[in-house]
Amino acid sequence: MTRHRPTVFDRTTWPDSLLDSALAPSRPAVPWIEDLGARAERPRLRSAMRTDLVIVGGGLTGLWTAVRAKRRDPGRRVVLLEAKRIGWAASGRNGGFCDASLTHGAENGRSRWPEEFETLERLGLENLAGFERDLEELTVDAEFERVGGLDVATEEHQLEWLDDMANEPGRHRVTALGARALVDSPTYLGGVVTSGDSLALVHPGKLSEGLARAAEELGVEIFEHSPATGLDADGDRMVVRTAQGSVTAERVALATNAFPSLLVRDRLMTVPVYDYVLMTEPLTAAQRESIGWLGRQGLGDVANQFHYYRLTRDNRILFGGYDAVYFAGGRIRESYEDRPASFRKLASHFFTTFPQLEEVRFAHRWAGPIDTSTRFCAYVRLARAGRVAAALGFTGLGVGASRFAAEVMLDRLDGLQTERTETRMMRELPPPFPPEPIASMGIQATRWSLDQADHHGGRRNLLLRTLDALGLGFDS
Incomplete structure (x- = not known):
């Protein structure tokens, strides 16, 4: 076996005292949700009701489905059921990277659907434009910024990967000096810049709550703390059951992310993989000047175990990734979210990336499950004689793709054949994961x-x- 080479993140060792001090102020909480302040709770479903469309899941996919359903047909009655609070899970815990890619990156898309990759790229760009347009027309202030991105190499062997990435439209290669002129880190050996046409940043909490508010203004009825417990047929309709009520509907859209699907067949289609994130306190003017980052790009390195990071509007740094942890049994547990070893590793990697920020402290730490599929991007399928649609498997790059998946679910439920539904990507299902162990x-x-x-x-x-x-x- 060849010798194990330490990476840049292995070679730099930070004193335990520094890591302890940096992590001490951090709280196990999601700042995106805290930024919203006190929110009035929506009612629970406590009765039986009938509707045209019922949506299960109050994350981004479910919210976009609700909004787009009403914008397509204002007369359609739409009910949305959320197990806890709007946007509390993956939709409120992500990094806020709103990528045009529907395929979780060009390499994944080109290798799986080469004959239609250009179509998928165009549909992704159109979807991002529609995403922005909907926010403007619905007056949703999600802090949407078309800032673009910077992917960086931190090891010599990754430079060749940058060359391949730079061949994609809307991207160009920069040297180590060029990368550091944009964001100053001694770890950067080179980079690829992505234009704002393909990547924006959003505030996940404001996006989720803003879409919920817009949906309600369009006439959508939202029930929180109403987890769906079953799905049954009732003649030509479907019934979604909750602990205290039920919804009978002509059509059902399932947007449950990493949580167990009401369709048993989908339960092996994804696994929950936990992702860990830190957020700093706001940088001082001097700290901000020391790193540059005037373009506010979304950043990521290109290692197999990669980091992603960004600035918030008030100059906090979100720093996440690297550890992607699957817990045996594929269960979702709140106890999995506070994993000291992962947060300590992230803190060490943060200071390796930005040693000039040695005095910075972390204010928040959090985690959440990603609905990982074997093809690493979303699938949409129809079930129960065309009365139920499900969208799952985004694998972590779902902020922008959630709107596209919502459109595909509605197309399918409405019996429409569109360019979206006829792509092989949307007609094929990913291979399931094997059962445990x-x-x-x-x-x-x-x-x-x-x-x-x-x-x-x-x-x-x-x-x-x-x-x-x-x-x-x-x-x-």
């Missing part, structure tokens, strides 16, 4: 292999090469 063993072996690849010049071992050949290869 095989899933757990396979995922852990893949994580170990990805770590080995990062420490051996990017070289992928037999397991990763086999997964690549089967169309299952990816990074963290």
Whole structure:
């Protein structure tokens, strides 16, 4: 076996005292939700009702489905059921990267659907434009900024990957000096700049709550603290049951993300993988000047185990990624969210990236499950004789794609054949994950292999090469 090479993040060791001090002020809370302040709770469903369309899930996919359904047909009665609060799960915990890509990046899309990749890229750009247009027309202040992005190499072997990325439209290559002129980090060996046509940033909490408010103004009835417990047929209609009520509807849209689907067949289609995030206190003027970042781009490195980071409107830095943790059994537990080892590792990597910010402290730490599919981007399928649609499997890049998936679900439920529905990407289902304990063993072996690849010049071992050949290869 070749020698294990330490990466830049391994080579830099920070004193325990510094990490302890930096993490001490952090609270286990999501700042995007805290920024909203006190919110009035919406009613629980406590009765039986009838409607045209019922949506299960009050995250971005469900909210976009509600909004687009009413904008298509204002006379359609729409009910949305949320198990807890609007936007409390993945939709309120993400980094706020609103990417035009529907395929979780060009490489993934081009390798899976080469014959229609250009169409998918165009549809993604059109969807992002529609996303922005809807926010403007619905007066949703989600802090939408078309700032673009910067992908950086932190190891020599990653420079070749940048060359491939720079061949995609809307991107151009920059040297180490060019990357550091944009954002000053000693870890950068080169970069690829993505234009604002393809990437925007949003405030996830304000986006979710803003869409909910807009949906209600359009006439959507939203019920919180009303988890759906069952789905049954009633003649030519479907019934969604909750603990204290039920909704009988002509059509059902399922937008439950990583949580167990009401369609049993979908329960092996995704697994919950936990992602961990830190957010700093607001930077001082001097701290901000020390790193540059005047363009406010969304940033990420291109390792298999990658980091993503961005500035908020008030100059806090969100820093997340790297550790993508699957817990045996595929369960979702609140206890999984506070994982000290992951937060400590993130803090160390943050200071390696920005050693000039050694005095910065973290104000928040949080985590949440990503609905990971074997093809690493969303799928939409129709069930129950065309009366139920489900959109799942976004695998972490779902802020922009959630609107597209909502449109596809509505097309399918309305019996429409559109350019969206006729793409192979939207007609095919991803391979399911195997049941436990095989899933757990396979995922852990893949994580170990990805770590080995990062420490051996990017070289992928037999397991990763086999997964690549089967169309299952990816990074963290």
